[in-house]
Amino acid sequence: xxxxxxxxxxxxxxxxxxxxxxxxxxxxxxxxxxxxxxxxxxxxxxxxxxxxxxxxxxxxxxxxxxxxxxxxxxxxxxxxxxxxxxxxxxxxxxxxxxxxxxxxxxxxxxxxxxxxxxxxxxxxxxxxxxxxxxxxxxxxxxxxxxxxxxxxxxxxxxxxxxxxxxxxxxxxxxxxxxxxxxxxxxxxxxxxxxxxxxxxxxxxxxxxxxxxxxxxxxxxxxxxxxxxxxxxxxxxxxxxxxxxxxxxxxxxxxxxxxxxxxxxxxxxxxxxxxxxxxxxxxxxxxxxxxxxxxxxxxxxxxxxxxxxxxxxxxxxxxxxxxxxxxxxxxxxxxxxxxxxxxxxxxxxxxxxxxxxxxxxxxxxxxxxxxxxxxxxxxxxxxxxxxxxxxxxxxxxxxxxxxxxxxxxxxxxxxxxxxxxxxxxxxxxxxxxxxxxxxxxxxxxxxxxxxxxxxxxxxxxxxxxxxxxxxxxxxxxxxxxxxxxxxxxxxxxxxxxxxxxxxxxxxxxxxxxxxxxxxxxxxxxxxxx
Amino acid sequence: xxxxxxxxxxxxxxxxxxxxxxxxxxxxxxxxxxxxxxxxxxxxxxxxxxxxxxxxxxxxxxxxxxxxxxxxxxxxxxxxxxxxxxxxxxxxxxxxxxxxxxxxxxxxxxxxxxxxxxxxxxxxxxxxxxxxxxxxxxxxxxxxxxxxxxxxxxxxxxxxxxxxxxxxxxxxxxxxxxxxxxxxxxxxxxxxxxxxxxxxxxxxxxxxxxxxxxxxxxxxxxxxxxxxxxxxxxxxxxxxxxxxxxxxxxxxxxxxxxxx
Numbered sequence: 001x002x003x004x005x006x007x008x009x010x011x012x013x014x015x016x017x018x019x020x021x022x023x024x025x026x027x028x029x030x031x032x033x034x035x036x037x038x039x040x041x042x043x044x045x046x047x048x049x050x051x052x053x054x055x056x057x058x059x060x061x062x063x064x065x066x067x068x069x070x071x072x073x074x075x076x077x078x079x080x081x082x083x084x085x086x087x088x089x090x091x092x093x094x095x096x097x098x099x100x101x102x103x104x105x106x107x108x109x110x111x112x113x114x115x116x117x118x119x120x121x122x123x124x125x126x127x128x129x130x131x132x133x134x135x136x137x138x139x140x141x142x143x144x145x146x147x148x149x150x151x152x153x154x155x156x157x158x159x160x161x162x163x164x165x166x167x168x169x170x171x172x173x174x175x176x177x178x179x180x181x182x183x184x185x186x187x188x189x190x191x192x193x194x195x196x197x198x199x200x201x202x203x204x205x206x207x208x209x210x211x212x213x214x215x216x217x218x219x220x221x222x223x224x225x226x227x228x229x230x231x232x233x234x235x236x237x238x239x240x241x242x243x244x245x246x247x248x249x250x251x252x253x254x255x256x257x258x259x260x261x262x263x264x265x266x267x268x269x270x271x272x273x274x275x276x277x278x279x280x281x282x283x284x285x286x287x288x289x290x291x292x293x294x295x296x297x298x299x300x301x302x303x304x305x306x307x308x309x310x311x312x313x314x315x316x317x318x319x320x321x322x323x324x325x326x327x328x329x330x331x332x333x334x335x336x337x338x339x340x341x342x343x344x345x346x347x348x349x350x351x352x353x354x355x356x357x358x359x360x361x362x363x364x365x366x367x368x369x370x371x372x373x374x375x376x377x378x379x380x381x382x383x384x385x386x387x388x389x390x391x392x393x394x395x396x397x398x399x400x401x402x403x404x405x406x407x408x409x410x411x412x413x414x415x416x417x418x419x420x421x422x423x424x425x426x427x428x429x430x431x432x433x434x435x436x437x438x439x440x441x442x443x444x445x446x447x448x449x450x451x452x453x454x455x456x457x458x459x460x461x462x463x464x465x466x467x468x469x470x471x472x473x474x475x476x477x478x479x480x481x482x483x484x485x486x487x488x489x490x491x492x493x494x495x496x497x498x499x500x501x502x503x504x505x506x507x508x509x510x511x512x513x514x515x516x517x518x519x520x521x522x523x524x525x526x527x528x
Numbered sequence: 529x530x531x532x533x534x535x536x537x538x539x540x541x542x543x544x545x546x547x548x549x550x551x552x553x554x555x556x557x558x559x560x561x562x563x564x565x566x567x568x569x570x571x572x573x574x575x576x577x578x579x580x581x582x583x584x585x586x587x588x589x590x591x592x593x594x595x596x597x598x599x600x601x602x603x604x605x606x607x608x609x610x611x612x613x614x615x616x617x618x619x620x621x622x623x624x625x626x627x628x629x630x631x632x633x634x635x636x637x638x639x640x641x642x643x644x645x646x647x648x649x650x651x652x653x654x655x656x657x658x659x660x661x662x663x664x665x666x667x668x669x670x671x672x673x674x675x676x677x678x679x680x681x682x683x684x685x686x687x688x689x690x691x692x693x694x695x696x697x698x699x700x701x702x703x704x705x706x707x708x709x710x711x712x713x714x715x716x717x718x719x720x721x722x723x724x725x726x727x728x729x730x731x732x733x734x735x736x737x738x739x740x741x742x743x744x745x746x747x748x749x750x751x752x753x754x755x756x757x758x759x760x761x762x763x764x765x766x767x768x769x770x771x772x773x774x775x776x777x778x779x780x781x782x783x784x785x786x787x788x
Contacts, residue, residue, distance in 0.1 A: 084740050084768055091766075155788070157617055190788060199788070228786055230777055242642045267640065280782055337781060340632065342645050388630060388698075389649040418650045418699070422724075426653065461580055461588055461657040463616070491588070491613045527614035 035089035036081035039063070039096060039103040048076035055080070056152045060096065153196075158187035158203075161525040167305060168501075168518040175302045181210045186221065198227045201239075203271075207262070212304030214314075215261040221271045233278040238271040241289075243333065243344060245384040245393045246410040248432045248451035248471060252380035252395045254348045255331060257295035264306045264500065264514075265482075270295045284336030284343075291329040294351045297371065308357070308442065309513040313368040316360065319351070320374045327351050327375070344382040352376040352402055356443055376401035389416050393432070408436040408444070412451070428455035430469065440475075442510040448474045462488040477504045480511070496523035555675030555691045562714035563670050569744050571597045571774040575767045580658050583758035589613075590656050595772075596667075597779050603627055604667040605779040609787050610656075620787040622779065623648075627671035628697065636784045643781050652701025658761040659730060659752045661701055664721075672697050678706070683718060687711040702729070713737075715745045723756075730754045741770055 039055065042048040045065070052063045055078070066077045080096065080103065083089040089105045096103050166179040184207040192199040203222035209215035224237035241255040255272055262268035275290040299312035321327040329350020336343050355371035362368050378399040385392040396409040412432030420427045430453040434446040453469025466485035473479065483499040501518040505511055549557075578590035591612035597605040603625025610619040618638035625631045631648040651663040673693035681690050693705040703726050708718040715737055723729040736748035750763040777783065 082769075085738055088766065157614070159615075192788065196786075196788065199786075226786065228782075230775075233782060233786070240641045242640055244642075245644075278782060280777065280780065285782060335781075337632075337634075337645070340630070384645055386632075386645050386647060389647050391645070391647060416647055416649070418647075418653055419701070424654045426650065459654045459657060461582070463657060488613060488615060492615075494615050525615075527617065 035083045035086055035105055036079040037083075037089055037093050037096060037103040037105055038077055038079055039101050040078040042076050042078075045076045048078050051078050053152070055096075055101065056154070060101075062092075152191070152193035154192070155190040156187070157190070157528060158185070159525050159527045160185045161523055163496075163521055163523040165305075165519050165521045167516075168520075169516040171305060172309060172513065172516045173302070173311075176305050177211045177303060180212070180305070182215065183208045188222075194227075197229065198225075200225050209261075209304075212261065212301050214299060214301035215304055217261065217298065219259065219270055221269075223271070231280055233276075233280070235274065235276040235278075238273050239276075240269050240271065241274075241276070243346060243380070243382060244395055245342065245382050245391075246395045246412065246432055247414070247430050247453065248412075248434060248469070249410055249446060250395075251397045251408055251410055252344070252346060252382045254346075254353055254378060254380065255289065255291070257297055257353050259298050261298040261300055261304065270298070284334055287331075287333045287335070289329075289331040289333075291331065291350060292326075294325040294327060294329065294373070296325070296373075297353070297355060299371075305519070306514060306517045308369055310359065310367045310369055312357065313360075313362055313370060316362070316368065316370040317355070318358070318370055318372045320372070321351065340386045342382075342384040342386070344380070346380040346382075348376070348378045348380070350375065352399075354402075354443055356402065374402045389418065390414075391416075402443075403438070406436065406438045406444075408438070410434050414455075416455075424459040426455075426457040426459060428457070429453075430455060434471070440510060445510045446471060446473075450474060464488075473509075476506055476509065478506065478509050478511075479503050492527055494525045494527065496525065497521070498523070551677045552675065554677035556670075558677060558689050558691055558709060558714070559670055559673070559675050559693075562709060562716070565714050566744060567598075567600075569598055569741070570771045571595065573767070573769045573772060574746070574765050577764040577766075578656065578658055579762045579764070581760045581762075590658070592656075595774065595778070597774050597776070603631065603669050605776070606667070607779055607784065607787055618788070620784050622781065622784040623666065624779075625667040625669070627669040630698070631666065634781060634784055636787065641785070643784060649699045651697070651699045659754045659759055660761055660763070663695070663697075663700060663702075664732070664752070673705075680711075681708065683708050683710075686717065688717060713745055715747075727756070729756055738768075740768055744770065 040048060040051050042051075048065050052065060055063050060080060063078060063080045066079055080092055081089060083092060086105060093103055093105055161184045163182050163184075164179070165182070171177065184205070186203060186205045189202040190199060201222050201224045203220070205219045205221045207215060207217055220238050222237070222239050224235055224239040226233065226235050242250075242253055243255070244250045244252045250266070255274070256269035257272065258266045259268040259270045260266065272291060272295060273293045275292070277288050279286045296314055296317055299314050300307035302311055319325070319327075327350060329348065331346065331348040331350075333344060333346035335345075352374045355373050357369040358372055360368060360370050376399050378397055380397045381394070383394045391414040393413065394409065394411050396407065398405065398407050410432050412430065414428055414430045416426055416428040418426050430451070432451040434449040434451060436444045436447040438444040438447065440447040449471050451469060451471045453467060456466045458464040464485075464487040466483065468481075468483050470479050470481040481501045481503065483497070485497045486494060488494050498521040499519070502511060502514040505515045573593070573595040576592050576594060578592070580588050580590070589612060590610075593609045593611065595607050599605055606623050606625070608621040608623075610616040610621075620636040622634040622636070623631055624633075633646050633648045635644050635646050636642070637644060651666075652661050654660070655662050655665055673695055676692040676694075678690045678692055681688050688708045688710050691707050691709065693707055695702055695705070701724065702721050703724060704722045706720040707716055709715065710717055715734075717734055719732040720728060721730040721732070731753050733751045733753075734747045734749070735751070737745045738748065739745050746765065746768045748765050750765075751760065752762075753760045
């Protein structure tokens with residue numbers, strides 16, 4: 001006996017009220033006006049739950065359990081759906097079949113009397129994994145009981161990257177090399193349940209470097225449990241947080257330590273252990289952070305390029321706090337987006353992510369730089385106003401505890417000319433002023449500088465993009481320039497190109513040791 | 529009863545003060561009716577597969593998931609999650625559309641964990657390298673256009689109104705659009721787009737409409753052909769669902785960061 005959509009629809013109305021408050025916050029009529037694929041029916045609810053879990057493992061998440069029968073003799077059905085029409089239900093049925101699960105399509109027949117239901121089920125019962133004796137009279141379980149049927153889903157993604165770097169000049173230290181090959185991998189495992197409101201994310205990172213032993217490293221970028229509810233979100237674990245709006249430098253961003261061996265642009269970060277509670281209200285989001293463990297900055301080893309000279313010995317780190325890496329840091333941030341403004345106000349108290357340096361002699365007699373991690377207080381403000389094609393940006397910080405208190409800021413704009421010359425291409429102009437009232441040194445290299453850049457977005461099928469920019473020192477003729485470009489080769493492959501040059505650096509410049517480290521880099525990455 | 533007497537002269541005058549309906553009034557009336565018939569769906573989710581074809585017939589694919597919150601009296605809010613190609617996986621896009629003023633748009637970049645407010649002045653720009661511009665796929669509010677009824681026409685056996693829409697918002701890539709709307713259900717079946725020079729640029733054909741919740745029509749197939757560059761894009765929609773119980777909270781910057 002087949003189930004015709006016409007026959008089932010007459011019974012749909014009946015279950016509307018009964019299903020009110022249905023799990024997933026799904027409104028009842030949305031479910032009942034639809035079709036479902038019944039994958040199984042069990043006398044033992046545990047078996048039904050196990051089937052649902054197995055379905056989740058193969059990527060079928062839209063499943064739910066539905067009980068029929070008297071409390072003593074409940075029959076639990078595993079339903080996939082709802083689907084708006086029979087055709088979609090059939091597609092889902094075929095997909096289930098591909099995973100080895102046979103199911104059959106029905107309307108919202110949970111409202112049918114059990115005899116009716118059984119009569120409809122029986123002829124196709126051979127397709128279900130297990131069929132129990134149907135109960136003689138229908139009775140619906142409460143909505144609360146079905147809540148545990150909410151679907152879970154997991155995802156396995158990531159990327160592998162191969163890069164080749166060639167330097168334009170011979171190295172300043174004979175231990176360094178003229179070119180370099182490196183390979184990195186960053187897989188990502190994501191598991192969500194409770195309809196995505198709870199999730200677990202695991203992102204390990206590994207890099208192998210041909211010459212630099214410090215750059216060959218392993219890190220846990222993320223190992224985070226997140227639970228989100230209507231007015232709050234809680235994150236516990238290791239993760240990454242970004243704050244800020246500007247492009248040339250990120251002053252306000254302070255939660256994570258920089259993984260400097262990755263890229264001198266300081267945008268790569270190490271995973272930070274944290275407990276983060278976000279309160280989400282009409283007046284904005286208030287994030288509070290407890291940061292129980294400090295991560296030391298990574299520095300290139302003796303054979304690595306793009307480093308200070310003498311090189312930094314990360315093993316000899318000096319801490320102002322006697323608790324060293326175990327000092328517990330705190331941060332709080334309010335952020336809000338009224339109209340076309342984005343605002344953020346933050347405060348951090350704890351171990352400075354930016355070290356100062358002191359020269360010293362290591363046991364083996366080599367002169368090295370030791371990083372000093374101070375205890376600081378930093379207040380940060382970030383503002384963006386989005387006015388048509390103009391983005392106006394400001395980031396400012398005030399930091400105390402690292403020498404005399406100081407103020408630093410980045411102020412600027414980005415203007416985008418969309419569809420230039422009647423082509424789909426966008427051209428963006430970025431200009432920012434970098435200010436720091438500390439005397440210029442390696443911890444504050446951009447005290448009075450201007451960044452000017454051009455961003456090209458081709459808006460083509462390959463998503464070709466390029467950013468060309470230079471930071472000009474206003475007090476000398478020194479300039480740092482870079483080009484970053486990327487283009488998709490296929491569904492999984494991307495090619496990336498990068499050039500950085502350090503020009504006209506005088507002996508007084510804090511970045512003087514980089515003067516011979518101009519390089520070009522070609523990267524090939526595979527995304528899965 | 530006295531009050532009704534006061535109304536009588538007004539009723540008598542009305543036909544005199546309101547001569548035959550103009551083409552503009554009829555055009556607006558059709559747009560208002562179409563809008564009215566699609567009110568009350570609260571929220572929706574759907575999956576979309578995009579097939580891009582160039583002049584040589586080479587294809588590439590995109591996959592996204594979209595969830596939308598109906599906003600009464602303003603444009604809708606939407607959250608778009610990118611699934612394919614693999615390099616954009618995890619990127620998410622949040623948009624608050626507005627009838628007349630500029631939309632609010634944020635982009636989440638998963639590699640940097642950065643939420644970036646972006647300019648919405650790119651209305652005429654291509655969406656994910658396709659032949660659909662942002663303005664073609666964003667929420668269609670009545671106030672966005674001036675309307676004019678052109679004629680009746682039979683399109684593939686269906687009786688339609690043909691109306692002209694003139695964009696009233698800034699940064700549109702079009703001088704005008706012609707839309708074919710079926711008389712029975714007020715669904716858009718076809719749109720012709722005319723570029724800034726007034727030349728016919730693209731034609732959108734919308735097929736396989738299905739009705740949901742006994743009221744709302746959604747198409748499974750949209751085909752955009754660009755007549756000037758020979759490229760085309762097909763959107764295949766599936767898994768339309770309505771009234772999942774979403775709220776503003778599911779369309780804020782926090783949910784953008786969590787979107788997977």
